[in-house]
Amino acid sequence: MLRLFFSKIYSLLNALLAAIGLLAVAALTTPDLTERASLILEIVLFGVWAAYLLQLFATMVLHRATGVRDRSAVVADVLAVIVPAAAFLFVGSRDWSLFCAVWLLQPLRGSMFFRLMARVLTNEARNLVGVTTIFGIVLFAAALAAYLTERDVQPDKFGSIPLAMWWAVVTLSTTGYGDEIPQSLAGRTLAGLVMMSGIGIFALWAGILATAFYEEVRRQDFVRNWQQVAAVPLFQKLGSAALIEIVRALRPRVVPAGTVICRKGEAGDQMYFIVEGRVSVATSSPVELGSGSFFGEMALITGEPRSATVSAITEVSLLSLFSVDFQMLSSSSPEIAEIIRKTALERRGAIPHG
Template sequence: MSAVPFSKISSPLNALLTAIGLLSVATLTTPDLAGETRLVVEAVLAAIWVVYVLQLSGTLLVRRRSRLSGGNAALVIDLLAVFVPMAAFLLIASRDWSLYCAVWLLKPMRDSTFFRLMAKVVANESRNLLGVTSVFGIVLFGAALAGYVIERDVQPDKFGSIPQAMWWAVVTLSTTGYGDEIPQSLAGRVLAGLVMMSGIGIFALWAGILATGFYEEVRRRDFVRNWQLVAAVPLFQKLGSAALIEIVRALRPRIVPAGAVICRKGDVGDQMFFIVEGRVSVATPDHPVELGTGSFFGEMALISGEPRSATVSAATEVSLLSLYAVDFQMLSSSSPEIAEIIRKTALERRGAIPKS
């Protein structure tokens, strides 16, 4: 059996194998697990490990054949998934070897775009995150120090040292409030209230920085994708970067499956469409007309405000860019040559002027 196909195990399958493996690890920690059942569960772990060995072998073969240098994170995860459990099995003479299969927790991160996005966001926002973390550390130590000074004589068993008071500070600053360590003095309780309020602010800052970072990164990726789509339309290929930026902001991408109706005859239209990839079928009175990559349709709805003159459906899966009426007016101002081409094409299609 070739190991190469195993290098392309999908992310959902990786996640499923991880879930089964971790469930098996948890099951093996049950004290009264019967001997035969234990063997079956261990066999499941062994089978998953074999799949991961094949995946690692396939990954190495593919990298060797294509001489790839990227994807080092995926390779490291594959190596850990294979060699950590194997080393534990060979070196640890007890049932605890199965616990090392918990390294498979890393497997869902192997091909996940979300984790790569999160890593990029953290890298981009590292200075702000480190700044808030520094504030957290300062408040944490200051709270522990103040708690020690205020409560050490009242509760020497719980606040007898700064390290002991540090646990109370962590629980209070995170607003967890286990209740195992509670200030008894009035000053201590005032301090606890201030620490809790500080904790809410600090965690809100962390959340806000990450949320803003995710939004900016997703918007940046969408802009790059839309730029590539717009640049693929022949009508826009001769424009400068400034005009393209305006069009990218105005046009909105849309994927339509084959056979789906994009617009119907008689409907009121508020947008026109540019075809980036695929073909659409226009139901004309004589015979259907197909439009392909680089064409556009639905422009009469923006120019004259008339209802749709034909039903348009996707002959294949089609990638479209839609332009709304409000954005068309903006495009007419910033790129009059584009708007003129659209108007001329609309008139030609109506037969108002002969095609040249």
């Protein structure tokens, strides 16, 4: 948990460094900037570059010590150091700072986004190539048709297919800059058809990517939930089919230390399984529950209000089971439901419990 805290702080500092550097780059492009101000901004850039140089060394040492390699982090750190240094040595003094824009990658350093994007593009490469091919065909056909219908009316704008291609791109993407507009009736009819074609093509691109992202994220969530469910001793003896039903029924949740998870007297519509961490059950003799335990089952079985307040002692990773899903679980895995009922009755007789 401490490591996760420092990781978050480190990410914030890394993003702050990138923001400072990029603001300095933007300020250096301001006209009539004084020499003193330019010098200060360049010193700021060198400071940020030095910080990234130290970060690169730290990354390499960490990878050598742990053997864990995060390619996206290494690539981002190398580019953050090499590109500005090369620009300073080989590019004119006026424009070298512009190459510091590579620090835009730093906030995404170590992010899962690049891996997710790579998997999405790999999985959907065939469909994306197909839609891109259609786009190219429609683009050339639109430029050809515009050339035939408008070349005599506007030879300066549609006098060749390459000239008409700009109009086709702008129209097909539905951007519509307005610098080239068909004058003839045939040309305007063509423009309407091209616009509608563009809407359809871009909708296909968006639909393919959105669906692929959703499926990939859902797959990752399923794998993560499967690992959490499999860590609960109560579910370890289940077969794959039953475990899949459990994974679909349980909702993962992370609770910070000190959080009240449920309060005595309130209505309860869910119970909880502890994957990691410890909770305290506030009774006359407080009880601590750890990994593999569950609580809150009485509210699901009897419908009575919570009989105890439960708080997180440490950060707790939970799996919650709602009453509706508990009924489903009772049908698909009666042995699990029976264990929960039996435990609830034992606790009711021995320890008041939510």
